Amino acid sequence: MTALPPDWAAALRAQGVPGAEIDAARAAARAQAEAADAAPQDPTSPADPAAFIAALREGEG
Amino acid sequence: MTAPAATVEEAVARVASGESRAALARTHLDALEAAGAALNAVARLERDAALARAAELDAAARDGRPSAGPLDGAPLAHKDLYARAGWRLEAGSSILAGNVASDTATACARLDTAGALDLGRLNTVEFALGAEGLNAHTGPVRNPWNPAHVTGGSSSGSAAAVAFGAVPAALGSDTGGSIRLPAAACGLIGLKPTAGLVGRSGVFPLSGSLDTVGPLTRTVRDAALMLNALACFDAGDPQSARRAPRDHLAGVEDGLRGLRIGVPRGYFFAPLAPAVEDAHEAALRLLEAEGAALVPVETPGIETANRLTMLIIAVEAAAQHAPWLAARAADYGPVTRRRLCAGLFQDAGAYLRALGRRASLLRAILSETFADIDLLYAPTWTIEIPTIAEAEAAAGGSSPMIEDLGHCSRPVNFLGLPAVTAPCGLTPNGLPAAFQLIGRPFAEPTLLRAARGFERARRFLEDHAPALRAGAV
Structure with missing residues (x-):
């Protein structure tokens, strides 16, 4: 089992991953999060995968 | 030397009328070898194992034992993401180079039970994370329609091998379009089943929430035959649905008359390149001429579904790969690594909000878009199939082509819905267009x-x- 690093950017740099690649990954993460936050929020829609599976099964035509 | 079987139905019929499974398997192994050499479609053939199994089935038939099943003798192959006990599972990676599976994936076991012959592993995008069909370790798979062009991905070897005629069908996986995009690029039928219909145990995960597995075939009837064998409850797959078996061939010849097909001109058609528009307009006219009613529809929230799919894939894939990223980051291809690392830097709240939107968006699409239709029409690719050089330039750049390639396919995974892609014409560059x-x-x-x-x-x-x-x- 491998313990995970507390600082991913440092861990990746230490393995020789270019800084520009790490910056690009961070930028992609930010863009994805912004999209998630900008989407209409529905506090009644739980993140529980079971809720989605239930919606799928009740939606059968 | 027998000719390869063009379809699964043909292979099964030939075996039923007395052709040797071993001879047919040998023909397809040779064809796969050619597809490997010409197109880089093959990770590894399992000639000895396949021929031994074919000989076993031939002997059983000679002894008068009952036919192995509805896929008796059908020569197939699988994306290098599926486990088969004793065979390598390398997922197109260096990380898993030399890895030997200890169990057999549920889907492979189902096809075995139906009598199919697994001939080997087909190349994939590294860990299935990419829609172009590129791979820094194994090289790009080439499109049989024109080897200068990509096959799309990530089930790239599966599409190339089937389109080349080396096998009549192959297994792929689809997390954001990875069955549909390569099937479409190679002029094939690609079936992404409803989430939960086909068991995923033993398939190396990309995103447990969004992964689905299914077949790439040359005909719709073959897709139905394959689905008959594949659909099952899988106790090892938390998403698996308990459902009564259905014969997907029953009713498959009933035609289009009476079906209402929604045409969403907004999100799905807006980015269409002019070069692919004609093929889609012709396809819609043909659907109508065959008796379908075309209904304009809206798809509320579909843009959100697309963006949230990327987030979920990034986070779930990064979580899966974190131990390797911590110790062996240099062993990934740079494009794969960049895509994985985006998930390392994601906020847990954003991920949970993305998951939480799935049920509500699905309900909205079903109650609004599907209120008055049976099916929804959408393009599969929005652009002509690019060359390998074009795809490599886009994948390495700051605006990855993947964001465009999955535009029409990703939302379907977010919603968990079934989809089938079918070829509908050729674009000016001579490669297939598909919906x-x-x-x-x-x-x-x-x-x-x-x-x-x-x-x-x-x-x-x-x-x-x-x-x-x-x-x-």
Whole structure:
């Protein structure tokens, strides 16, 4: 089992991953999060995968 | 030397009329070897194991034991993401180089039970994370229609091998379009089943929430046959649905008459390149001429579904790969690593909000978009199939082509819906154009019926198979 690093950017740099690649990954993460936050929020829609599976099964035509 | 079987149905029929499974398997192993050499489609053939199993089935038949099943003797192959006990599972990676599976994936076991012969592993994008069909370790898979072009991904070897005629069908996986995009790029039928219909145990995960597994075939009837064998409850797959078995061939010839097909001109058509528009307009006219009613529809929230899919894939894939990223980051291809690392830097709240939107967006699409239709029409690719050079330039740049390639396919995974892609013409560069039909949950019989109705009228395979067989490569 491998313990995970507390600082991913440092861990990746230490393995020789270019800084520009790490910056690009961070930028992609930010863009994805912004999209998630900008989407209409529905506090009644739980993140529980079971809720989605239930919606799928009740939606059968 | 026998000729390869063009379809699963043909292979099964030939075996039923007395042809040796071993001889047929040998023919397809040779064809796969050619597809490997010409197109880089093959990770590894398992000649000895396949021929031993074929000989076993031949002997059983000679002894008068009952036929192995509905896929008796069908020569197939699988994406290098599926486990088969004793065979390597390397997922197109260096990380898993030399890894030998200890169990067999549920899907492979189901095909075994149905009598199919697994001939080996087909190349994939590294860990299935990419829609272009590129791979820094194994090299790009080449498109049988024109080897300078990509196959799309991530089930790239599966698509190339089937389009080349090396096997009549192969297994792929689809997390954001990875069955549909390569099937479309290679002029094939690609079936992404409803989430939960086909068991995923033993398939190396990319995103547990969004992964689905299914077949790439040359005909719709073969897709139905394959789904008959594959659909099952899988106790090892938390998403698996308990459902009564269905015969997906029943009703597949019922045609398009009476079906209402939604045409969402907004999100799905807006980014269409002019070069692919004509093929879609012609396809819609043909669907209508065959008796389908075309209904303009809106798809509320679909843009959100697309963006949230990327987030979920990034986070779930990064979580899966974190131990390797911590210790062996240099062993990934740079594009794969960049995509994985985006998930390392994601906020847990954003991820949970993304998951939380799935049920509500699905309900909205079903109650609004699907209120008055049976199926939804959408393009599969929005652009002509690019060359390998174009795809490599885009994948390495700051605006990855993947964001465009999955535009029409990713939302379907977010919603968990079934979809089938079918070829509908050629674009000016001589490569296939394709559409997908998207259905309500578990509406695979309706999807296959509609796709078969179109296939029968369009006769794409009949028009183009000879050219493919003659060898574009």
